[in-house]
Amino acid sequence: MPDLASLTAAQRRKAKLLYLNYPNNPTGATATREFYEKAVRFAYDNEIIIVSDAAYAALTFDGETPLSFLSVAGAKDVGVEIHSLSKAYNMTGWRLAFICGNELVVKGFAAVKDNNDSGQFAPIQKAGVYCLQHPEISVKTSLKYSRRHDLLVEVLRSSGFPVTKPKASFYLYAAAPRRIKNGPVFHSAEDFSEYLITEKLISTVPWDDAGAYIRFSVTFPARDAAEERRLMAEIKHRLADVEFIF
Structure with a gap:
């Protein structure tokens, strides 16, 4: 996990976004609640937006439980989380995902996306709805x-x-x-x-x-x-x- 304390004052002033990815690609490392709490405080103190890439969040095992950055107190004030159906539901290539968290950040992302591409093919969206209604699919995949x-x-x-x-x-x-x-x-x-x-x-x-x-x-x-x-x-x-x- 990144050593946030190692950043200089100049680096913190220049930074606008902290991008996190846990469970991590390529290492498979998982984050801890304590780290997320430090990251939230860091974002508050330095006016930085956190984007948590949680594409692999559902694929945990051996006693490790899924941990959302947004479950930490104050996280929704400083960041957003991105989830993908590609990994947990074997929908790679269908490009179906969602973003949630801070309202203003989500609106900013939506404005960019609205001018960048269009909605996904409707049957794929319906397949995604079915997946989200059946989390046992991810449990089976994790096993x-x-x-x-x-x-x-x-x-x-x-x-x-x-x-x-x-x-x-x-x-x-x-x-x-x-x-x-x-x-x-x-x-x-x-x-x-x-x-x-x-x-x-x-x-x-x-x-x-x-x-x-x-x-x-x-x-x-x-x-x-x-x-x-x-x-x-x-x-x-x-x-x-x-x-x-x-």
């Missing part, structure tokens, strides 16, 4: 992702990756190895991600913005838990002939 994370963490640890299961989202953020024993050296996460796709046919997303990391995803197609286990066993098999040095 699936949690189960797949357990499998993926086991496979990656067996190959030497120092990974920890996240408490939310369908991403697993992992440090990229520096090299392979008696093999190639990786100067960046992009190097390693390219190696995985070309040599092992394993698709990942590289992140070199804050160290060398790669992002796995558990959104692969599988009919049931048995097929999930078979796919993970295949990943383990493809990685079994190399020793990664971290």
Whole structure:
């Protein structure tokens, strides 16, 4: 989570918006109520608007419960929250979402949107209504992702990756190895991600913005838990002939 206290007075005066994203993409990190409380005080003190991107908020597991920024006292006075049906309801590509919170910020966003695009296709809106009336869809999806994370963490640890299961989202953020024993050296996460796709046919997303990391995803197609286990066993098999040095 960002260290708000590290910002200088000049930086705080210049800032107009604080953008938060929890559960986080790409790390899968979750925010705490204490952090949100600090963020609200920070926004009050510095006259900054907070935009909380909560696209993954419903996808939590292992005792982690969804936490809305707007549930913190004073949050509705300083910010808004964005929710998407893409993640929690598997409607990726249909671009259906909503924004809520501070009235003036919502009105400002609505004015921009009104001049930027038009309404979504009506049947998609009706599908969205059905989704929001059936939150058990998200619960079922969360259980699936949690189960797949357990499998993926086991496979990656067996190959030497120092990974920890996240408490939310369908991403697993992992440090990229520096090299392979008696093999190639990786100067960046992009190097390693390219190696995985070309040599092992394993698709990942590289992140070199804050160290060398790669992002796995558990959104692969599988009919049931048995097929999930078979796919993970295949990943383990493809990685079994190399020793990664971290």
